[in-house]
Amino acid sequence: MSSLTDVQAHALTEAQNRIQQDLLTALDAFAIPEPLKGAVHHAVMLGGKRVRPALCYAAGALKQNPNAAAVRRAAVAIEFIHCYSLAHDDLPCMDNDLLRRGQPTCHVAFGEDTALLAGDILQSMAFEILGSRLFDQGPAVEASIVLKQMQILATASSKMVNGQVLDLQAEGKKITQDALENIHRNKTGALITAAVMMAAVTLFEGTDQAIPKLREYGQAIGLAFQVQDDILDIVSETEVLGKTAGKDQQVEKSTYPALMGLEQAKAYAQDLHNQAIGALAYFGDKAEQLSQITQFLLSRKS
Amino acid sequence: MSSLTDVQAHALTEAQNRIQQDLLTALDAFAIPEPLKGAVHHAVMLGGKRVRPALCYAAGALKQNPNAAAVRRAAVAIEFIHCYSLAHDDLPCMDNDLLRRGQPTCHVAFGEDTALLAGDILQSMAFEILGSRLFDQGPAVEASIVLKQMQILATASSKMVNGQVLDLQAEGKKITQDALENIHRNKTGALITAAVMMAAVTLFEGTDQAIPKLREYGQAIGLAFQVQDDILDIVSETEVLGKTAGKDQQVEKSTYPALMGLEQAKAYAQDLHNQAIGALAYFGDKAEQLSQITQFLLSRKS
Numbered sequence A, B: 001m002s003s004l005t006d007v008q009a010h011a012l013t014e015a016q017n018r019i020q021q022d023l024l025t026a027l028d029a030f031a032i033p034e035p036l037k038g039a040v041h042h043a044v045m046l047g048g049k050r051v052r053p054a055l056c057y058a059a060g061a062l063k064q065n066p067n068a069a070a071v072r073r074a075a076v077a078i079e080f081i082h083c084y085s086l087a088h089d090d091l092p093c094m095d096n097d098l099l100r101r102g103q104p105t106c107h108v109a110f111g112e113d114t115a116l117l118a119g120d121i122l123q124s125m126a127f128e129i130l131g132s133r134l135f136d137q138g139p140a141v142e143a144s145i146v147l148k149q150m151q152i153l154a155t156a157s158s159k160m161v162n163g164q165v166l167d168l169q170a171e172g173k174k175i176t177q178d179a180l181e182n183i184h185r186n187k188t189g190a191l192i193t194a195a196v197m198m199a200a201v202t203l204f205e206g207t208d209q210a211i212p213k214l215r216e217y218g219q220a221i222g223l224a225f226q227v228q229d230d231i232l233d234i235v236s237e238t239e240v241l242g243k244t245a246g247k248d249q250q251v252e253k254s255t256y257p258a259l260m261g262l263e264q265a266k267a268y269a270q271d272l273h274n275q276a277i278g279a280l281a282y283f284g285d286k287a288e289q290l291s292q293i294t295q296f297l298l299s300r301k302s
Helices: A004-028 A036-045 A051-060 A068-089 A106-110 A112-130 A143-170 A177-203 A210-235 A256-260 A262-299 B004-028 B036-045 B051-060 B068-089 B106-110 B112-130 B143-170 B177-200 B210-235 B256-260 B262-299
Strands: none
Touching (some): A004 A051, A051 A068, A068 A177, A143 B036, A177 A210, A210 A256, A210 A262, B004 B262, B036 B068, B051 B177, B068 B106, B068 B112, B106 B112, B177 B210
């Protein structure tokens, strides 16, 4: 029998392999002129944990899914949005980061103008993919389901930008835990929740109890993810993290450890994790994949 | 009886007043933190000719329209995309423009980071508006129609970015007329055609002859618009144009006048205009508004 760590790694590794393939297939479906094509590929294929696609797949597998193609498109679309946000975040006028996942950032490799445009087109490509027939093997997914996915993605993308602004505004200031949570529920939480919900609408009607349960789950892990990120920024070394560690403290960023102390922050991450697992109870054994990813998010070292 | 010029001005002025109101209503529907809110308002409310919304309204009025709310949302969404593209184009890493429509550009007024984020959120807000119930007075518009609108908008937005890249690549190079047309069909033509088509799908089924006729119309005026822009860059003064005139020649940009001479470029604009009017013949008197806007596009001085 494999250890718990092996099982966790297995569930995520499988999702990572799947999304890697689907991202490449999706990118190949677009005719993009160079050097933009190179920049878009760079921004998307840099790697990363692919947590959002993994959550999307896992939520889409809560029962036999006739709309599996829509889940795969959603996973690609949400990762495109995530990658666009990273390319723009790294720009000199934002975080001015030179290194991401141990690689030169998009603007370092391709220039600022091309990195800006790569982010821009990744956002519209996300909506193109979502509305396409990519991965379809059977009849088209109902328009009302696709429309819901688009609404979820668009709203989460806007929230992400709002969170970014709230975050910039808070730099160098002392803020309350409520204000910090508001930043993170927008900046990272919204897109993580969206990954779960875009799969949820392919399986469950709006009236089903499953919908609020999955929203609760998504919101809890969305926040837990950020708390864990803040903790890792303090306890990890640059080498393991793949980006400059300790950067939050350098720029006097409000973080959960700064606000409540490291041990309290760890306890809070655990609370949120328990809350997420609690919401999954409704689905019984079917939630095994989601539960594994949740475990991973709390135990990750980078 | 009013002169032709008065009639032209009237049709466009009416659309400009309508879109001004609808843009404000749409912006009010979003909770955006400062300073982003100010930057988004600045980017959207700077004014401009509002050609895309005017085309959208006019195409949506080709017959009695039960989906009028979807046309209004499309007009707002397409203008949001246009305004996002201007905010990003003006950034220092792109055109580094300080002035637009006689006003400081978004990054001059709000800083580069906020202007970048204003463009980013305007893109997702466009898709949010399109998928919303804003302006609805009757039952919801069919999901399949809204989905088509989203597909059209997403594809056109991606093309716009591709055109931008092709344009940057062509700077300082001698290119063929085919290459120049390819740039403009993507960079400006795609969004102008989309303005027409997003209204078209609220009225006509895919099998209707009206659809290819309107596409032909949109493509012809999309290109005519750019040819006229190139001509105006040479013949207008900065004061009338509201932006720095003669800029194309400064940066050795390929333009229609540079490629074929000023007189030939004027004749080409007229050809495209005739082609557009020809495509409208199918609709008879119903196309009066579209025809007026077409007249304006060729006779405009800025």
